[in-house]
Amino acid sequence: MTSETERRFRNDLLEWGRKNRREYSWREPDRTLYEVFVAEFFLTQTPADNVETVYSEFLGQFPSLDEIVEASEDELAEAIEPLGFQNMRASALKQIASSHDHLPTEPELLMELPRVGRYVANATLCFARGDRLPVLDRNVERVYSRVFRDTWPESEAEQFAFTERLVPDEARAYNLALLDFGALICQTEPLCEQCFANEYCIYFRELEE
DNA sequence: AAGACGGGGAG
């Protein structure tokens, strides 16, 4: 069951995203599953601009899992050094490439890989293939907990169910817009005056009381 | 469900 407000938010967000989506290398059309995975794997706990500085060069040096198998952990760590967490990430990439010829396309199988949780798995499959999966990080949680303050659940499992229900068929556009909206408008200090949802956002309504 | 982890960044 989808409420009128949920439907409205979904449409407003998609429209906002068409005009305000941010451009990043990994969002270019025809990126492979591997290329998108690399980006999402690097983007956790790392600012996007930071990832941009190493992304293209990394893909040039390691265009597929095959090249990662051949590389040493030190070589990998050196290539991603500016990102931080380089040893942890190099080790995980090495383990992934050593055990897989290709990345799986089921979220549960992706999540079996080291350092790949629900966020990276769903984001990778949604952004690379358009799979209709919920993408839920702290930014998204902040957005939903404000706009739908009265119905947004406490538990993680219920939050995923809530989010899954809202994701439309245009999952890629929707989830990208959701992340950008959380980063640009619904920030920790939100810019409610310029927010499209300020007519029905519960957080904003309570602010005004 | 709660805390640990590893390490970056702000103050």
Add this chain to the structure above:
DNA sequence: CTCCCAGTCTT
């Protein structure tokens, strides 16, 4: 230096 943070891992 201390505190906070975000996603994953561990219990």
